[in-house]
Amino acid sequence: MSIREAVESDWPGIWALMEPIVRAGETYCWDRQMDSGGARELWFEPVPARVCVAVDGDRVLGTAQLHPNRGGGGNHVANASFMTAQEASGRGIARMLAAHVLAEAAAQGYLAMQFNAVVETNVRAVALWQSLGFRILGTVPRAFKHPVQGLTGLHIMHKDLTEGTQ
Amino acid sequence: MSIREAVESDWPGIWALMEPIVRAGETYCWDRQMDSGGARELWFEPVPARVCVAVDGDRVLGTAQLHPNRGGGGNHVANASFMTAQEASGRGIARMLAAHVLAEAAAQGYLAMQFNAVVETNVRAVALWQSLGFRILGTVPRAFKHPVQGLTGLHIMHKDLTEGTQ
Numbered sequence: 001m002s003i004r005e006a007v008e009s010d011w012p013g014i015w016a017l018m019e020p021i022v023r024a025g026e027t028y029c030w031d032r033q034m035d036s037g038g039a040r041e042l043w044f045e046p047v048p049a050r051v052c053v054a055v056d057g058d059r060v061l062g063t064a065q066l067h068p069n070r071g072g073g074g075n076h077v078a079n080a081s082f083m084t085a086q087e088a089s090g091r092g093i094a095r096m097l098a099a100h101v102l103a104e105a106a107a108q109g110y111l112a113m114q115f116n117a118v119v120e121t122n123v124r125a126v127a128l129w130q131s132l133g134f135r136i137l138g139t140v141p142r143a144f145k146h147p148v149q150g151l152t153g154l155h156i157m158h159k160d161l162t163e164g165t166q
Numbered sequence: 167m168s169i170r171e172a173v174e175s176d177w178p179g180i181w182a183l184m185e186p187i188v189r190a191g192e193t194y195c196w197d198r199q200m201d202s203g204g205a206r207e208l209w210f211e212p213v214p215a216r217v218c219v220a221v222d223g224d225r226v227l228g229t230a231q232l233h234p235n236r237g238g239g240g241n242h243v244a245n246a247s248f249m250t251a252q253e254a255s256g257r258g259i260a261r262m263l264a265a266h267v268l269a270e271a272a273a274q275g276y277l278a279m280q281f282n283a284v285v286e287t288n289v290r291a292v293a294l295w296q297s298l299g300f301r302i303l304g305t306v307p308r309a310f311k312h313p314v315q316g317l318t319g320l321h322i323m324h325k326d327l328t329e330g331t332q
Contacts, residue, residue, distance in 0.1 A: 029240035070283060073311040074195035074320065114306055116282065117236060138304020138322055140280055145239040154240065156304055156322055 001061065001093070003100045006051040011040055013060030014053065017085040018043075025147050027122050028081075029154075043081075048108065052100060054084070054093050061085045062093040064101045069114045078110035078161075094125075098132055106161045113159050119144050120153035134159040167227065167259070169266045172217040177206055179226030180219065183251040184209075191313050193288050194247075195320075214274065218266060220250070220259050227251045228259040230267045235280045244276035244327075260291075264298055272327045279325050285310050286319035300325040 006014065015036045022039060025032040030042070044051055049067035053060050062084035069079035080101045084093045105113055113134075118126055120139060130136075134157040142151040172180065181202045188205060191198040196208070210217055215233035219226050228250035235245035246267045250259045271279055279300075284292055286305060296302075300323040308317040 025239055028238065029236035030238045032238055070195035070309075070320075072194065072196045072198055073191055073313070074283060074309055076311060077306070077309050111308065112306075114309070117240060137306060140243070140278075140303060140322070140324055141326075142277065143236075143240055143243050143280070145242060147239070154236075156306070158306055160307075 001054055001056045001091075001096070003052055003054050003096060006044075006053045006063065010053050010055075010060055010063075011036075011044075013055075013058075014043065014051075014063045014083075015039060017060060017063070018083050020086060021083050027119050027125070029117050029144065050104065052097065052104075054097055061088040061091070062097050064097040066101050066105055066108075068110075069116070076109070076111045078105040078108075078113045079116065080105070080113060094128060095132075098128070102132070102159070102161065110161055112161050115155070115157040117144070118155040118157050119146065120155055121146055121149050126155060126157075129157050129159075132159065167220055167222045167257075167262070169218055169220050169262060172210075172219045172229065176219050176226055176229075177202075177210075179221075179224075180209065180217075180229045181205060183226060183229070184249050186252060187249050193285050193291070195283050195310065216270065218263065218270075220263055222254075227254040227257070228263050230263040232267050232271055232274075234276075235282070242275070242277045244271040244274075244279045245282065246271070246279060260294060261298075264294070268298070268325070268327065276327055278327050281321070281323040283310070284321040284323050285312065286321055287312055287315050292321060292323075295323050295325075298325065 051065050054062035064082045066080045068075040069077045137156045137158045139153040139155050141153050143154040144152050146152050217231050220228035230248045232246045234241040235243045248260050303322045303324045305319040305321050307319050309320040310318050312318050
């Protein structure tokens, strides 16, 4: 498995892993009916945004997006999003993607990375981010309607990129 | 002074008060070079977003935007933005706009309102939101480059709309 910058022709492979995640609506604040074109527009943004993929041969097993969390005076803090193929879970793909994206963010000069909406019940993701040095800055109560678990919180998580890997 | 829903022809008046705020870059995470067209696109979004104006005769003294803070499972939490004419400050315009927008958000069925990026040094705004029942859920350290004060924090603020005015 390797991680590389995504190219246009990766989109069908990215959408194949993304669509079930979007339809499930359990981890992203995205319209569950979103189609391929809408998702592609969200995922592939203009520069300085970057998208990478974790691939095993021709198969896309994961993808991540890196971009400024805000504009103007807030553009030195990065935001990133991650999705991995459900059938490839447990292989450490998200962790590898995260390491790649954190290094890329630091190389691009971002001073920190912020996640705005980590679903509180997504305990594997929360634990992964914490193990990588992210801390929970706050939790917005009842901010996410989980289709199975009902109203749950959204964590704001943050990692300083100027202190090295923690 | 009255508050009403904005119409297309309000844009020149809105931009007249907005432009100095954008150029100053002290309170919004917007590109300081943004032009009228870019700002208009950010301010007037598709439904269910709403824009209102505080007017004194023909003059626009303030404006506010209300929209879902996130999509999908997060669309029951509102976000709002406020701008008031610098020369009309101290007249309670922001407070009046906020009362209007909070009532509208509750009427539209939003369960809460969240601000994602209140500049920590904007102490008047922070105090206003707190007086209206918002609380600081967390502060992202050094997330905003204030052109005068340097790196400062961004507060995430939140108010539950199901408990009535606090």
